[in-house]
Amino acid sequence: MLRYVAGAMGALLLAGAAQAAALTPTEIVNRHTGAGGDIDKIMADYADDAVVLQAGRAVQGKAEIRKLFERMFPKKPEGAAAAPAGAAPAAPRPEMKVTRVWEEGDVGFMTWEMGPMKTTEEFIVRDGKIQVQALFMSGAPAPAPRPGA
Secondary structure, X not given: OHHHHHHHHHHHHHHHHHHHHOOOHHHHHHHHHOOOOOHHHHHXXXXXXXXXXEOXXXXXXXXXXXHHHHHHOOXXXXXXXXXXXXXXXXXXXXXXXXXXXXXXXXXXXXXXXXXXXXXXXXXXXXXXXXXXXXXXXXXXXXXXXXXXX
C-alpha cells in the first residue's frame, strides 16, 4: 500500500512539473504582465540566470532583476501620511496599455503603450522560465507632473 501511495504522489509531482513546463511563451508573458506589480509573482517567471536588456544595459540574475522591479514598483512606507489638506492632488500617471501579445517558437512578444512611449518586449522562454527579456522603447516617457499643476 505504501508503495502505491508513493507512486501516486510521484505521478502527481511529475504531472505538476509537466504542466508548469507546458506553459507557452504567450501564457508566461500574460502571467508576467498580469502580476499587477507583485514583485514575487513577477520574479517567479524568471530563470535564476536570466538577463533583462533595457536602456542599453544588461541586468543579469534574479537578485539584480528584483532590484530593477523594486525601483519600478516601490512600496509605500507603512504609516505614510496622506497629502496635506488643501494640497493639489498629484496628476495621474499614464497607465500601461498592452496592445498585443503573441509568440514565435520559444519567444513571446508584447507591445504596449504608456502616454507617448511605445514599447516592444521580447521574452525568450525555456522550461517555463524567462531566460532573456529585451525591451525596445520609442517616444519620450510621459513628463513628470508639475507641483500644483
